Amino acid sequence: SNVLTQPPSVSVAPGQTARITCGGNNIVFEGVHWYQQEPGQAPVLVVYDDSDRPSGIPERFSGSISGKTATLTISRVEAGDEADYYCQVWDFSSDRPVFGGGTKLTVL
Amino acid sequence: QVQVVQSGAEVKKPGSSVKVSCKASGDSFNNDAFSWVRQAPGQGLEWVGRVIPLFDTVDYAQRFRGRVTITADGSTSTTHMELSSLRSEDTAVYYCATEGGAGMRTHWFDSWGQGTLVTVSA
Numbered sequence: 001s002n003v004l005t006q007p008p009s010v011s012v013a014p015g016q017t018a019r020i021t022c023g024g025n026n027i028v029f030e031g032v033h034w035y036q037q038e039p040g041q042a043p044v045l046v047v048y049d050d051s052d053r054p055s056g057i058p059e060r061f062s063g064s065i066s067g068k069t070a071t072l073t074i075s076r077v078e079a080g081d082e083a084d085y086y087c088q089v090w091d092f093s094s095d096r097p098v099f100g101g102g103t104k105l106t107v108l
Numbered sequence: 109q110v111q112v113v114q115s116g117a118e119v120k121k122p123g124s125s126v127k128v129s130c131k132a133s134g135d136s137f138n139n140d141a142f143s144w145v146r147q148a149p150g151q152g153l154e155w156v157g158r159v160i161p162l163f164d165t166v167d168y169a170q171r172f173r174g175r176v177t178i179t180a181d182g183s184t185s186t187t188h189m190e191l192s193s194l195r196s197e198d199t200a201v202y203y204c205a206t207e208g209g210a211g212m213r214t215h216w217f218d219s220w221g222q223g224t225l226v227t228v229s230a
Contacts, residue, residue, distance in 0.1 A: 030213075033214075045216060049212075086152065088153075097215065098155075102153070
């Protein structure tokens with residue numbers, strides 16, 4: 001089965017760059033999407049199809065792929081970026097979505 | 109972009125059923141696909157199933173098959189998710205979300221409802 005692996009937590013100081021990874025065997029073929037979820041809120045799409053940003057999402061959020069690892073990069077981190085972040089792919093073999101376990105971003 | 113609004117919180121007894129609704133705005137209901145995703149307290153996101161109104165097709169995650177029914181009503185632009193034989197482990201926030209990437213091999217969730225808390229307790 002398709003499994004996506006994320007680190008449970010990432011910490012970064014304000015103004016620095018946060019990098020959240022998502023590992024998976026087929027990730028390069030499947031298109032990776034990223035969601036931000038603030039406490040008590042619904043998830044919000046911040047990056048889709050590896051590196052595209054929905055309208056209204058700041059340019060500070062970017063996505064990339066290298067080998068079996070996708071990375072969500074948040075530049076110039078702000079206190080308001082503190083949230084849980086989830087990666088997701090669409091598994092072609094089962095035609096169903098798969099989510100990573102989530103990463104809690106802490107802004108120090 | 110389609111907006112979706114869900115029904116309110118529910119408290120249910122073990123063994124009973126719950127039906128959660130999700131109403132979409134705009135005129136594209138029959139051109140969209142809708143998924144249901146749940147999140148247990150303190151846990152991650154888990155896909156439950158989806159419906160594509162245009163093709164009248166549904167698909168469910170293996171672990172919910174036999175207990176979940178997802179339907180779509182084009183006349184009200186509403187999709188419903190019914191989960192039966194509830195147990196305490198089904199306590200979660202249930203989200204409805206529209207899918208982006210139509211015509212592509214990959215799909216994402218670009219518009220989410222506010223979530224519906226379902227509490228299963230004796």
